[in-house]
Amino acid sequence: MTRLTPIIACNDCPIRFRAVCADCDAEELAMLERVKTYRTYAAGAHLALAGEGLDHFSSIVSGCATMSRTLEDGRRQTVGLLMPPDFIGRPGRAQSAFDVQALGEVTVCRFERRAFEQMVRDTPHIATRLLTMSLDELDAARDWAVVLGRMTAREKLAAFLVSLARRQAQGSTARLPGGGVSLTLPLTREELADHLGLTIETTSRQMTALRKDGLIDLRQSREVLIPDFEALSAEAGEDGDGGPIV
Amino acid sequence: MTRLTPIIACNDCPIRFRAVCADCDAEELAMLERVKTYRTYAAGAHLALAGEGLDHFSSIVSGCATMSRTLEDGRRQTVGLLMPPDFIGRPGRAQSAFDVQALGEVTVCRFERRAFEQMVRDTPHIATRLLTMSLDELDAARDWAVVLGRMTAREKLAAFLVSLARRQAQGSTARLPGGGVSLTLPLTREELADHLGLTIETTSRQMTALRKDGLIDLRQSREVLIPDFEALSAEAGEDGDGGPIV
DNA sequence: CGGTTCATTGAGCCACATCAAGAAGTGTGG
DNA sequence: CCACACTTCTTGATGTGGCTCAATGAACCG
Numbered sequence: 001m002t003r004l005t006p007i008i009a010c011n012d013c014p015i016r017f018r019a020v021c022a023d024c025d026a027e028e029l030a031m032l033e034r035v036k037t038y039r040t041y042a043a044g045a046h047l048a049l050a051g052e053g054l055d056h057f058s059s060i061v062s063g064c065a066t067m068s069r070t071l072e073d074g075r076r077q078t079v080g081l082l083m084p085p086d087f088i089g090r091p092g093r094a095q096s097a098f099d100v101q102a103l104g105e106v107t108v109c110r111f112e113r114r115a116f117e118q119m120v121r122d123t124p125h126i127a128t129r130l131l132t133m134s135l136d137e138l139d140a141a142r143d144w145a146v147v148l149g150r151m152t153a154r155e156k157l158a159a160f161l162v163s164l165a166r167r168q169a170q171g172s173t174a175r176l177p178g179g180g181v182s183l184t185l186p187l188t189r190e191e192l193a194d195h196l197g198l199t200i201e202t203t204s205r206q207m208t209a210l211r212k213d214g215l216i217d218l219r220q221s222r223e224v225l226i227p228d229f230e231a232l233s234a235e236a237g238e239d240g241d242g243g244p245i246v
Numbered sequence: 247m248t249r250l251t252p253i254i255a256c257n258d259c260p261i262r263f264r265a266v267c268a269d270c271d272a273e274e275l276a277m278l279e280r281v282k283t284y285r286t287y288a289a290g291a292h293l294a295l296a297g298e299g300l301d302h303f304s305s306i307v308s309g310c311a312t313m314s315r316t317l318e319d320g321r322r323q324t325v326g327l328l329m330p331p332d333f334i335g336r337p338g339r340a341q342s343a344f345d346v347q348a349l350g351e352v353t354v355c356r357f358e359r360r361a362f363e364q365m366v367r368d369t370p371h372i373a374t375r376l377l378t379m380s381l382d383e384l385d386a387a388r389d390w391a392v393v394l395g396r397m398t399a400r401e402k403l404a405a406f407l408v409s410l411a412r413r414q415a416q417g418s419t420a421r422l423p424g425g426g427v428s429l430t431l432p433l434t435r436e437e438l439a440d441h442l443g444l445t446i447e448t449t450s451r452q453m454t455a456l457r458k459d460g461l462i463d464l465r466q467s468r469e470v471l472i473p474d475f476e477a478l479s480a481e482a483g484e485d486g487d488g489g490p491i492v
Numbered sequence: 493c494g495g496t497t498c499a500t501t502g503a504g505c506c507a508c509a510t511c512a513a514g515a516a517g518t519g520t521g522g
Numbered sequence: 523c524c525a526c527a528c529t530t531c532t533t534g535a536t537g538t539g540g541c542t543c544a545a546t547g548a549a550c551c552g
Contacts, residue, residue, distance in 0.1 A: 069392050069527065071483050077395040079388035089382050097385050118261075120374075127373055134380045135336050139343050140386040142325035145314050149323040150393040182482030189499060197395030202540055204500055221499060222549090237317050399508065435531060448508055450532055467517085467531060 005107060006078035008061075012108070015085035020133065022085075023167055025127040031123070035115040040101040048096035051220055055113045057089035063106030064186035066192060067098045078195040080141065081186070083167060087133055089113075091120050103186045148197045151237055156196040156236035157206045161216065165226060170195040181229050184220040210235070248291055251284040251353060254307075259355070261331035265305040266379065268331075268430035269371040277369070281361040287348040290388070293334060294342035301359045303335035309352030311343045316438060325389065329413060333379055335359075337366050349432045364484035394443045397483055400440040403452045404481035407462065411472060427475050431468040456481070 008027045010016055021032055036063070041047060050069055060082055067080040079098060083090065088100055094113065104237035111245050120127050165181045188194065193203040206224075210216045215232050220242050226232050258263055260284045267278055277464050284307070287293060296315055306328055313326040325344060328334065331393045334346055340359065366373050393405050415439075433441065439449040456462045459479050463471040474479050 066387070071392075071396065073483075075396045075483075077392040090385075092378055092381070098388065115266060115395045124367075124373070126404060127370070127377065131373065131380060133340070134384055136379065138380060138384045141391060142313070144342065145325045145387065145391050146317075146323040148391055148425075150317065150321045156367055162366045188497095199541055200499080200543085201501085205540090208500070210375055211366070237321075239321075246305075353500055434529095446531085447510080447533085453506095454532075 001140075002039055002041045005040045007033075007036065007038055009033070011215070012062065015059060015061055019109070020087055021059075021162050022127050023129045024123070025125070028123050028125055031119060032111070035111055035119075037110050039108050041108070042143045043102055043104050044100060045102045045106075045107070047106070048098070048100040050096060050099045053094055053097060054089055054096045055112065056077075057087065057091075057116050058108035060086050061109050062086045062089065062101040065071050065100050065106055066103060066187070066191060066195070067100050069098050071184035076083045076194045077197060077221065078191065079144075080137070081164075083186075086137075087130070089115050091130070100140045103191070124172075130236060153196070153198055153206045153237065154209060155237045157192075157203065157210065158215070158232050159237070160192070160196060161224060161226065162229070162233050162236050163237070165229065169228060177185060178227070179229075180225055180227040182223070182225045187222075189221075203244055248285055248287045251286045251491060253279075253284055254280070257487075258340045259307065260354075261305060261307055265331035265355070266333055266372055266375050267305075270369070271371070272372055274365075274369050277365060278357070281357055281365075285356050286351045287354070287355050288346055289350050291348045291352075292345060293352070293354070294344070294346040296345045297341055298342060300335055300342045301340060303333065303337070303357045303359065304354035304384050305356075305361050305451065306330045306332050306334070310349040311352055312349060312433070312437060312441070315347050315414065316343050319329065323443060326383070327410075327441065329432075331385075333376070337363050337367045337376070342426065349437070371456060375429055399442070399448050399452050400446065400455065401483045403438075403456065404461070404478050405445045405483070406438070406442060407456075407470060407472065408475070408479050408482050408484070411475065424473070425475075426471055426473040427473045428469070431470060435467075439454050447476050 010021065012034055014020075016022070021029060024032065039058070047058065047065055061084055063084075065082040065088075066078045068076055068078040070076040078208060082100065086106070089096075095104060120130065140197075147156055151159060161183070164185070165183050168183050169181070185192065188202045188204050189207075193200045196203060198206075207216075207218070210232075211218050214227070217224060217227060249428050256279050258267075259482055262268070262288065267275060270278065285304070287309075293304065307330055311328040311334075312324045313328060314322055314324040316322040328346065331424075334354070335342075366376065393402055397405060408430070410431070411429050415427070415453075429455070431438065435449050436446045439446045442449060444452075453462075456478075458463050460473070461481060463473060465471060
């Protein structure tokens with residue numbers, strides 16, 4: 001389910017300037033380089049389990065993962081979609097509060113707990129970067145709470161597609177000639193439903209509804225084309241200040 | 247709506263060992279003491295407005311506040327209930343992402359942006375404490391997402407009462423002789439509904455239902471007595487590991 | 493080609509929203 | 523101390539968005 005992967009030089013790393021290491025200088029980077037390893041997880045593998053120990057930290061280098069919790073009766077809620085350069089693990093606590101599961105194949109840059117916590121203490125550039133990233137995630141989590149608590153199924157789906165398009169655009173721009181945006185869903189309908197706080201059937205129906213209304217084009221069930229990004233944003237109950245794509 | 251309040255010595259401060267200053271030594275505390283002021287906000291006053299500038303940081307010393315967002319059509323979702331020793335404001339960003347509004351009278355310990363950001367850079371004890379608090383809030387925000395996304399109205403209300411009882415117990419224990427717990431709701435039914443992602447009517451009905459089922463006792467509409475804390479926890483879809491109350 | 497997984501669609505139902513009316517509590521002025 | 527206004531809370535009647543149950547369709551794979 002998981003295997004060690006050859007180490008990439010930090011300078012060749014696709015998340016070099018966006019991950020926890022973003023603000024590190026050459027010397028700090030060298031320290032990280034000495035202690036890091038790369039791991040690759042197969043689709044469906046767990047990177048962490050709720051309530052279980054987690055004695056290492058990971059930065060996602062490629063691939064996507066969900067952070068979720070499952071109640072005893074089987075209800076599941078995804079609380080975050082993790083993509084490069086997101087960070088997994090929490091300094092100062094050795095237990096994971098949520099399940100983290102690979103969607104496709106996921107490669108991470110990994111640090112053992114003791115070594116990394118020492119670096120957080122000694123390296124202000126890592127500590128402050130970690131704080132910034134945590135605050136960004138906090139804002140994102142709260143934004144998503146608004147979606148979960150107050151939006152309709154249609155708005156939830158539109159909001160998700162818009163935010164996913166924004167995030168994917170940060171990596172490789174997928175802007176099309178006509179001004180549209182294309183994106184690939186890293187989730188199945190069921191995983192999508194768990195993220196939106198809906199059932200799989202409602203999610204599928206709303207997908208169909210957005211398609212019939214011309215707001216999205218489904219080339220395949222997980223290949224989404226957004227012909228008019230602004231129009232879809234408007235469906236998401238946006239007040240227009242969500243920030244531009246690209 | 248807001249007024250300056252006499253300064254309390256940090257050593258006499260009720261949140262001395264729980265706020266951002268918790269890990270500070272005497273010298274660091276002296277630095278904070280030189281730049282801090284106290285402010286008191288009247289009930290209903292805004293401590294921050296979504297999308298507007300916020301050129302200072304605040305630690306709640308007493309009172310409660312909500313952090314919320316209101317959509318154009320009036321739908322509102324509260325994303326956090328702020329109580330002592332919670333922190334308001336975000337180093338590195340001069341705009342608030344949410345409205346922050348005083349529920350009753352709120353007193354805060356306030357720092358201007360420039361001075362505080364300088365201290366975050368220079369004082370590792372403040373930076374690491376801020377990181378820990380942010381990570382705690384992140385966990386709490388994600389926990390709440392599970393409630394919003396997957397729980398029934400009854401479970402939402404039970405989960406809220408349980409979490410509020412846990413938080414109030416951290417300040418002053420309100421454990422009763424018979425093993426019950428009493429608490430005072432800092433919110434109106436409408437504010438409660440906005441926090442739970444429900445309407446005021448459903449919230450009121452569920453309150454009545456919990457009362458009729460003997461899970462809570464309403465001495466007044468905002469005075470709640472929980473005769474059997476475990477029983478109420480069980481209603482909240484808890485798997486029992488939520489941590490004991492005191 | 494049959495088995496398996498994933499997605500779509502339909503029919504009916506229910507939890508919660510909406511609309512509407514009172515009741516209870518609180519503050520103000522006479 | 524009461525009359526009145528106002529806010530907050532509760533309760534009832536009805537509507538509906540999304541859930542549940544069920545079947546079919548589509549893609550993938552050995």
